[in-house]
Amino acid sequence: MFNFYLITFYLKYFPGNIFTNSLSFAASDLLSYIFSGLVLKKATTTQTLVLSYLISCIGGVLYICFHNFTSLIPLFIVLSRMGNSMSFNTVYVTNNRLFPTEFLASTYGIANLISHLLTIGAPLVAEIPDPFPFLVFVANTIIAIVAALFLREHSQKKDETLINKH
Numbered sequence: 001m002f003n004f005y006l007i008t009f010y011l012k013y014f015p016g017n018i019f020t021n022s023l024s025f026a027a028s029d030l031l032s033y034i035f036s037g038l039v040l041k042k043a044t045t046t047q048t049l050v051l052s053y054l055i056s057c058i059g060g061v062l063y064i065c066f067h068n069f070t071s072l073i074p075l076f077i078v079l080s081r082m083g084n085s086m087s088f089n090t091v092y093v094t095n096n097r098l099f100p101t102e103f104l105a106s107t108y109g110i111a112n113l114i115s116h117l118l119t120i121g122a123p124l125v126a127e128i129p130d131p132f133p134f135l136v137f138v139a140n141t142i143i144a145i146v147a148a149l150f151l152r153e154h155s156q157k158k159d160e161t162l163i164n165k166h
Helices: 002-013 018-042 045-066 070-093 101-119 122-126 132-148 156-165
Strands: none
Touching (some): 002 122, 018 045
C-alpha cells in the first residue's frame, strides 16, 4: 500500500507530459486488474504476488536508471504501477485462500490498519528529490518479494472436513 500511494503522490514529479503520464497511470491500473485475474486462474497466490512485485521492481529500477529519457517515462510508470496494482488486487482477492473463514474479517481489518499506518509516510517520501522515492519504492518491492515467498495457502478442504464432523 505504501508503494501504491507513493507512486500516486509522485506522479506530478515524473518528467515529461503530465497528461501522457496520467493516461499511462490509468491504463496500467486497468491492465493490472485484468492481468492479475488471468494469472490467478493459473497460478498460486505466492506466484502471482512474486510476478507482480517483479514487474514493479523492473519498472522502478528502469526509472532509476533511465529517468532522463522522458519518452520512456510512461513505460516505467506502466510497469511500476501495473505490478503494484496487480499485487493490491491479488491480496484483496486471495485473502480467503490465506486464512480460515472465521478469521477473514479480522485479517482484513488488521492488515488494513497496519498498511494505513505505514502508508502515512508515502506523501512525505514522494516530496524528496530523485532518486530517493524510487529507491524506497524498489526496496519495499524487494521486501515484499521476500515476504511473499513465505505465504502458504490455507486448505479449504480442511475446513469442510471439520464442518462435516460437527
